[in-house]
Amino acid sequence: MGPTPPSAEALPTPPERGWALVTGASAGIGWELARCLAAEGWDLILTARRRERLVELSEQIRNEAGCDALVVPCDLSTPDGAARLARELEERSLWVEILVNNAGFGHHGRFWTMELDRGLDMIQVNVTAVTELAHRLLPPMVEAKRGRILNVASTAAFQPGPNMAVYYASKAYVLSFSEALREELRGTGVTVTALCPGPTRSEFGQQAGFGDSVFLDKLPRPSSRTVAEYGVRALLRGKGVAVEGLLNRMHVFALRFLPRGLVLRLVRRFQEVRG
Numbered sequence: 342m343g344p345t346p347p348s349a350e351a352l353p354t355p356p357e358r359g360w361a362l363v364t365g366a367s368a369g370i371g372w373e374l375a376r377c378l379a380a381e382g383w384d385l386i387l388t389a390r391r392r393e394r395l396v397e398l399s400e401q402i403r404n405e406a407g408c409d410a411l412v413v414p415c416d417l418s419t420p421d422g423a424a425r426l427a428r429e430l431e432e433r434s435l436w437v438e439i440l441v442n443n444a445g446f447g448h449h450g451r452f453w454t455m456e457l458d459r460g461l462d463m464i465q466v467n468v469t470a471v472t473e474l475a476h477r478l479l480p481p482m483v484e485a486k487r488g489r490i491l492n493v494a495s496t497a498a499f500q501p502g503p504n505m506a507v508y509y510a511s512k513a514y515v516l517s518f519s520e521a522l523r524e525e526l527r528g529t530g531v532t533v534t535a536l537c538p539g540p541t542r543s544e545f546g547q548q549a550g551f552g553d554s555v556f557l558d559k560l561p562r563p564s565s566r567t568v569a570e571y572g573v574r575a576l577l578r579g580k581g582v583a584v585e586g587l588l589n590r591m592h593v594f595a596l597r598f599l600p601r602g603l604v605l606r607l608v609r610r611f612q613e614v615r616g
């Protein structure tokens with residue numbers, strides 16, 4: 342059973358609106374998504390592994406926007422992480438009206454040289470936790486006839502990624518899952534948006550092992566704030582697939598016409614010079 346949806350008799354706190362849950366809120370795009378949602382008046386549940394970063398963000402949100410911001414640390418790479426998070430929300434009667442599945446990470450390098458556990462953790466965070474949180478938190482949204490899900494995919498979702506094979510495949514799943522779920526939910530009052538950023542300034546490159554890439558430094562990358570502002574606008578409008586930035590939209594459009602073999606070689610080259 343999921344958290345209690347609002348009803349005429351017993352409304353959870355806060356009564357007018359549910360809460361916005363942001364995963365991966367301790368850094369980068371997730372941090373800014375949380376601030377943007379707070380600027381729109383949403384109370385927040387912030388989750389990630391680094392508690393102290395979440396506490397810092399919750400204080401910033403209270404000062405900036407006057408919204409409530411609860412900190413619920415969670416490691417989504419553990420098999421029961423998403424279930425424990427959902428259980429804690431249920432025990433505290435926190436009804437989630439906006440779910441932002443943002444937590445994620447990549448790994449740069451040849452697939453067979455990557456630690457297997459790192460690849461499996463990536464699938465757990467980028468794919469399994471996204472799926473599980475949506476499954477656990479959707480029924481009360483459907484019952485209440487309102488809700489929003491924002492799944493952070495990537496422009497990586499639109500083609501395979503040699504030298505980042507698991508990451509690209511995980512984002513292809515997020516995009517496909519989001520579009521299918523959106524169609525299933527048509528007419529229910531609940532929408533699903535897939536946010537697809539291209540390369541963005543955040544801790545992502547450091548985590549993925551790009552190192553101090555001169556190439557990456559020269560790449561015109563938007564800030565996490567720019568991506569988050571765009572993402573929150575798309576989410577609140579109930580847009581389906583939201584590719585951030587004109588260059589990224591041109592990239593995704595061009596992929597429709599390029600032979601797959603050429604795309605694979607280009608992405609491989611891109612990932613080689615990037616590292």
Ligand SMILES: NC(=O)c1ccc[n+]([C@@H]2O[C@H](COP(=O)([O-])OP(=O)(O)OC[C@H]3O[C@@H](n4cnc5c(N)ncnc54)[C@H](OP(=O)(O)O)[C@@H]3O)[C@@H](O)[C@H]2O)c1
Nearest residue numbers: 365367368369370389390391417445495540541543544545
């Ligand atoms: N930056 C880019 O170029 C780019 C481009 C396209 C898409 N994206 C996507 O955007 C999303 C956010 O990435 P970002 O760029 O903001 O990267 P980031 O700065 O590295 O932030 C990643 C967030 O995910 C959280 N996270 C990682 N592993 C976790 C785990 N096991 N359990 C719970 N939380 C975990 C991190 O928190 P803790 O470390 O505290 O747990 C952090 O808050 C990701 O899904 C990423 O794939 C990024």
